[in-house]
Amino acid sequence: MTSQALLRVQHLRVEIPTRRGVLLALDDVSFAIAPGEILGFVGESGAGKSLTGMAILGLLDPPGRVASGEIWLGERRIDTLSQREMRLIRGKQIGAVFQDPLMSLNPLLQIGDQLIESIRTHLPLSHEQATARALELMRAVGIPAPEARFTAYPHQFSGGMRQRIVIALALCAQPLLIVADEPTTALDVSIQAQVLHLLKSLCREQGTAMLLVTHDMGVIAETADRVAVMYAGRIVEIGPVADVIKAPVHPYTRGLMGAIPSLVPVTGPLAQIDGAMPRLNARPDGCAFHPRCPAATAQCRAQSPGLETRHGRQVACWVTQASQEAA
Amino acid sequence: MMDQAPAGLLVPAPSVWHRFLDSDFVFSFRQSPTAIVAAAVLLLFVLVALLAPWIAPQNPFDPTALELINSRIPPAWLEGGQARFPLGTDGQGRDLLSVLMFGLRISLLVSFCATLFALAVGVTLGLISGYAGGRIDNLIMRLADMQLSFPTILVALLIDGLSRALLPRSVHEQLALWVVVFAIGISTWVQYARTVRGATLVEKTKDYVHAARLIGMGPLRILFKHVLPNVLGPVLVIATLSLGLGILTEATLSFLGLGVPPTSPSLGTLIRIGNEVLFSGEWWVTVMPGACLVVLVLAINLLGDWLRDVFNPKLK
Amino acid sequence: MLRFLSTRLWNGALVMLGVSFISFLLFNFIGDPVNNLLGETATGAQKDEMRAALGLDQPLLFRFYSYISLALRGEFGISYRNLEPVGRLLMSRVPATLELSLCAAVLALGVGIPMGVYAGIKRNSWLAQSMQVASLIGVSIPSFLTGIILILIFSVELNWLPAYGRGDVVKFSNWSTGLLTVTGLKSLVMPSITLALFQLTLFMRLVRSEMMEVLRTDYIKFARARGIRDRSIYFHHALKNTLIPVITVAGLQLGALIAFSIITETVFQWPGLGLLIIQAITFADIPVIAAYLILIALLFVTINAVVDMLYFWVDPRVRLG
Numbered sequence: 001m002t003s004q005a006l007l008r009v010q011h012l013r014v015e016i017p018t019r020r021g022v023l024l025a026l027d028d029v030s031f032a033i034a035p036g037e038i039l040g041f042v043g044e045s046g047a048g049k050s051l052t053g054m055a056i057l058g059l060l061d062p063p064g065r066v067a068s069g070e071i072w073l074g075e076r077r078i079d080t081l082s083q084r085e086m087r088l089i090r091g092k093q094i095g096a097v098f099q100d101p102l103m104s105l106n107p108l109l110q111i112g113d114q115l116i117e118s119i120r121t122h123l124p125l126s127h128e129q130a131t132a133r134a135l136e137l138m139r140a141v142g143i144p145a146p147e148a149r150f151t152a153y154p155h156q157f158s159g160g161m162r163q164r165i166v167i168a169l170a171l172c173a174q175p176l177l178i179v180a181d182e183p184t185t186a187l188d189v190s191i192q193a194q195v196l197h198l199l200k201s202l203c204r205e206q207g208t209a210m211l212l213v214t215h216d217m218g219v220i221a222e223t224a225d226r227v228a229v230m231y232a233g234r235i236v237e238i239g240p241v242a243d244v245i246k247a248p249v250h251p252y253t254r255g256l257m258g259a260i261p262s263l264v265p266v267t268g269p270l271a272q273i274d275g276a277m278p279r280l281n282a283r284p285d286g287c288a289f290h291p292r293c294p295a296a297t298a299q300c301r302a303q304s305p306g307l308e309t310r311h312g313r314q315v316a317c318w319v320t321q322a323s324q325e326a327a
Numbered sequence: 328m329m330d331q332a333p334a335g336l337l338v339p340a341p342s343v344w345h346r347f348l349d350s351d352f353v354f355s356f357r358q359s360p361t362a363i364v365a366a367a368v369l370l371l372f373v374l375v376a377l378l379a380p381w382i383a384p385q386n387p388f389d390p391t392a393l394e395l396i397n398s399r400i401p402p403a404w405l406e407g408g409q410a411r412f413p414l415g416t417d418g419q420g421r422d423l424l425s426v427l428m429f430g431l432r433i434s435l436l437v438s439f440c441a442t443l444f445a446l447a448v449g450v451t452l453g454l455i456s457g458y459a460g461g462r463i464d465n466l467i468m469r470l471a472d473m474q475l476s477f478p479t480i481l482v483a484l485l486i487d488g489l490s491r492a493l494l495p496r497s498v499h500e501q502l503a504l505w506v507v508v509f510a511i512g513i514s515t516w517v518q519y520a521r522t523v524r525g526a527t528l529v530e531k532t533k534d535y536v537h538a539a540r541l542i543g544m545g546p547l548r549i550l551f552k553h554v555l556p557n558v559l560g561p562v563l564v565i566a567t568l569s570l571g572l573g574i575l576t577e578a579t580l581s582f583l584g585l586g587v588p589p590t591s592p593s594l595g596t597l598i599r600i601g602n603e604v605l606f607s608g609e610w611w612v613t614v615m616p617g618a619c620l621v622v623l624v625l626a627i628n629l630l631g632d633w634l635r636d637v638f639n640p641k642l643k
Numbered sequence: 644m645l646r647f648l649s650t651r652l653w654n655g656a657l658v659m660l661g662v663s664f665i666s667f668l669l670f671n672f673i674g675d676p677v678n679n680l681l682g683e684t685a686t687g688a689q690k691d692e693m694r695a696a697l698g699l700d701q702p703l704l705f706r707f708y709s710y711i712s713l714a715l716r717g718e719f720g721i722s723y724r725n726l727e728p729v730g731r732l733l734m735s736r737v738p739a740t741l742e743l744s745l746c747a748a749v750l751a752l753g754v755g756i757p758m759g760v761y762a763g764i765k766r767n768s769w770l771a772q773s774m775q776v777a778s779l780i781g782v783s784i785p786s787f788l789t790g791i792i793l794i795l796i797f798s799v800e801l802n803w804l805p806a807y808g809r810g811d812v813v814k815f816s817n818w819s820t821g822l823l824t825v826t827g828l829k830s831l832v833m834p835s836i837t838l839a840l841f842q843l844t845l846f847m848r849l850v851r852s853e854m855m856e857v858l859r860t861d862y863i864k865f866a867r868a869r870g871i872r873d874r875s876i877y878f879h880h881a882l883k884n885t886l887i888p889v890i891t892v893a894g895l896q897l898g899a900l901i902a903f904s905i906i907t908e909t910v911f912q913w914p915g916l917g918l919l920i921i922q923a924i925t926f927a928d929i930p931v932i933a934a935y936l937i938l939i940a941l942l943f944v945t946i947n948a949v950v951d952m953l954y955f956w957v958d959p960r961v962r963l964g
Contacts, residue, residue, distance in 0.1 A: 019358065057868055091870025098868075103861035107960055108883050117879070118869050153959045169869060179868075473658050476895070476947045481902040485936070488924035492669065492932065575785045582787045583909055583921055595785075602791055602910075606806075610795055617788045624783040632779070 005032035005072075006209050007056070007177055012069035012079075014048075014055055014233075016280070023280040025051050025064065027233045030307065033177065038203065038210045040224030040241065042217060042256075044277050047230040049213040053179040055079075056211070057096055058086040073177075092122045095170035095208075097199070099182040101162035105154035111165050112150035115172065122173035137168040141198060160191035164198065171202055177209045184219065196223055217256065221245060229253050232277055232288035234304075239313025249315045251293045287318065295319045355637055365629035372623050376432040383425035384411070393420040402611050415611040418604060423615050426597060430616060431623070433593040437507055437586075438573030442566055444512030449519025450562065454550050456520065457527025468524070471517045482514035483507075483576055487585045503588040511576050515569050519562060526558040560638035567631035571624045578620055594620045651951055655944035662940035666933035667710045670720065714937060720930035724922065729934045733916065738819045739809060740915030743907070744900045746831055747838035752893065754839075755846030756886075762847065763854025763885070764877055774847065781844035786903055790837040790910035797833060805830050807912040830911075838907045842896050849892055853885040860884075887958055894950030898943050 014026035026048045033039045041049040054060050056071055071079040078089060098104045106114060115134035119125060138146035141164040154162055170178055183199060184192040200223050203210050212224055220227050220241060228238040237250040248254045255273035275292040278284060286303050290296040299318045307314040356362050386392055397420035403413045414423040456467040487510045491499055530536060530553055539549050580586030581595030594616045601613025719729035762771040798806035810826030812819040821827025858881055866876055905917030923931035
């Protein structure tokens, strides 16, 4: 972890106490994001990707809570801040884009109102100045004829337009980091590329870093600089996008890449990984992946591997480490 | 991959009773002190009501058992009270505790019957409405909507009042109890119908229902086997809460002089009788049945609230 | 929207028709309709005239039609009990009931909604928890009992407030009000509280649960993620969304107020429509019952229509969608 990192997460552990016991949702998650960098988080549903983003924002749904670990934003530790202090950071330093734009926007408020509200919460502008800025933002995210649509309500826009408004709202105070949780999953496929492109170019322009959570590897390939692969609440591999995609190391990542149908005709059946990701209340001992791993050893069954740096990326696997050492 | 249980060991499947005991339902019951207390109180009241003829210290309907000299005695813990009349006596020497027990009996009888009636009518209409669809559905739902725009107490009041006007006095006296049951039942069927209709509509579109129809399974069997189990939970919640509401409605009707006949007084009737002597200082004649009523309905409401939380899918 | 409104109006008309028919049946087949209209004391000649005018040997529908046309002119017959024209009798009781209902509505909304908002926002505070408990008890007490207890405490024991009646009223033209006299105001206190209590607890619970639902939505989460101030979240974002379903319920509760006023008026001997109908039912005063049915149906149909229109106006998704 370099001292230049914008966001540093160290050994984050998130628990969810339930009636029947405590569930471990995130287990020893550590990573860093450099300023202006786009880090992708990929994995199946339930792997913990969204929770990581929520934990950073301080918006975990109770009874979920951060049990241990540290989250640093620059020189400041933020996981121990009160809700009041955290509120000052949200929007201004860390922004968020959620999955369903219809759900993200208050159906009873005009979008112009919602924009102005966000702007004036963080910037000392008058109503007129804020309106001007709001219109500018709408133009920047590609909404045609913003003046006419300023007083419209969310349901009067298409899905893609709505998500653009959401992006405008997230970026209006020019935060240092955006947590984007499945930003295009709820959109039509034809719109997805446009919105992604918009998100990426705006981030590049403003130098905003992004934590991009998705289950779609294609999105990662298009947009991210580095990628972290999550499984059952842990990061199993993390490294530059091109490397991880072309030459995955962890058996799970290898399985994922093998399971992606490509446009080149395939001669055999689609590769699948046997079994399914364990549920939170049924995690196996040792490495969480070992029941599905073709190369599992006794050590895999007994002990959970930590992230080890190999060849410019980090992998959590006993088997590949052993073979690396042997090589 | 290792299995959970060692291979070769045959474990007998748990019986239905054991599965019930192990279920989420019983689990959350055990966890909730209010539910346990409420259920216990309700059970107590029901038992007292059922056994009233045998366990009441005095038979308040037997005029020979009453002595005017025993009238207007305050509750036992106050000055002038007597131990053998723990809750005091009324203007005619009746032991209030005994009167309460019998009153409780009537109150519970009427509202149980009314709830069952409403449930039967509502669930049936809901099933028909949801399954048949089309014009029948439209008709039933229109009826439901129109009735919903009137408060239940008003509907019950008007039905009761109209029956009084329509039936000759003697006939009405005999049937009064069942008129009340009918009135309360009719005013509350709508909730059941709507819920059941919704569930039926959902199930109707499912594949297994199509399959059942294809193999010739009759609609009745489909409804009973597949739709009803899904709807039991919410119906139970509605039934519990409307049991409490039914008790309040009946008490109100009786208080207004329109409910059960004076020969079978319910808690509401008792409160009315007590109200007439309010200013003469015998507050216990009204307050005792009133307190009994409130505790009963409170217990039912607590239980109903807990049930609603248990069956609420959003809280799972 | 027009289609929706017309369905509603059609439904309303059907209800009115149905209720009027029931009233007509009551009026004409229970007791003697001529007596109903003219009273026992009319002369033989007057009765014969009326019989001819009513066309009692005419087909049913014709008689129904004449009943309706009489009703539309405000002619509902003569009350059995006190031999007054029913229309005038009903109208004379309206101010008392209306005043009571309005006071109770103001109380129920003015106290219930803020309590609910507080309990929804600060759900785990001591005050909110005790409000929940109190509201549960409130829903378990029938309103007539509340009235009796209030009378017991404030009239019998403390002798602060009058138990029965309206006190002194000030009359002008067709209206009378108790708000302008001391005894009038004193008499309003307990009945208003009694009438309001049930509705108050209802609103409190409703607003609380709606508020909690709204605070769980994604758009509130997104607003928080943008760093919007708490106060703004509660009162600018959440409140609006919370109040929409409450409006519908409030409108319907207005109807319930009319129904519950029957009980309250009985307990406090309040000279309004509620007491009148109870006396009418006990006395089998058919003309009054028949007229009351129509009046109540009209009231409810109107209230429901207004509530529906309100809903339209308030929710932009419905208005502009």
